[in-house]
Amino acid sequence: MYFAKMHGLGNDFIVINNLDGRNIDYSNLARKICDRHFGIGADGLLVVEKSKIADIKMLIFNSDGSQAEMCGNGIRCFAKYVFEKEILKKEKMIIETLAGIMVAELKINNSLVNFVKINMGKPQINNIESIFNLKVDNLNYEINLNEKKFIASTLLMGVPHTIIYTEDIKDDDILIFGPQIEKLDFYPYKTNVNFVKVISNKKIKVKTWERGAGLTLACGTGSCASVVAAYLNGLTNNLVEVELEAGSLFIEYNDDVYMEGPAEFICEGNFFE
């Protein structure tokens, strides 16, 4: 099977084109192709499909095979892929996802896409208590793990995100607490867990333990959710640079959430299923 491997600030994906509607077990394929020893290796699988309601449809599967509604770094890669592979030569694309319609604006240079701006839609910040088994005060609540207590916010950016503020983001803490928080029973669909350091009112640093993928170098929806929570908690402006391991995303929360960042090809080839 032909594939492309791409990344958005180190959050890496395998992309396959299934416009011809072949009957593929995407979850099983995601587990196999994303395996970093027995497969190609990636955080997730992106699938190009026909859409009846938009220009094109994007499906996203995590490396554990679970299907997610949306993926911020993934949709930038997806938009670059369908443009440069001449599937959809539009600089403004309407993309159907399980989280709804997203709009991608491509920044083209010499017919190559080097930056993509996505309208990520509106964050879901209301009736959080009914969606999650949570008592919140302005999105915020306490998480008590046996050895540690966190003040967290939770909202949906197409997918569930929990935001925890910390002065010192340590991978060890993320590896210990991320998987515990991901699966807490008050998140009926599990959650992505973002550890956020507020650097100034226009810059934050984020590291994410992703639902279904683990610790990744960047999380687009997590970056967006972290900006929304930080802004609503009065910690930042509504236009924020999000510093990630391999670069920055630029996020604006202005009724809708807008995310701008890079997307790159890594390689292409044939996967022997």
Ligand SMILES: N[C@H](CCC[C@H](N)C(=O)O)C(=O)O
């Ligand atoms: N692991 C996420 C999906 C991928 C999101 C992330 N890679 C992004 O860039 O938004 C979830 O299951 O909700």
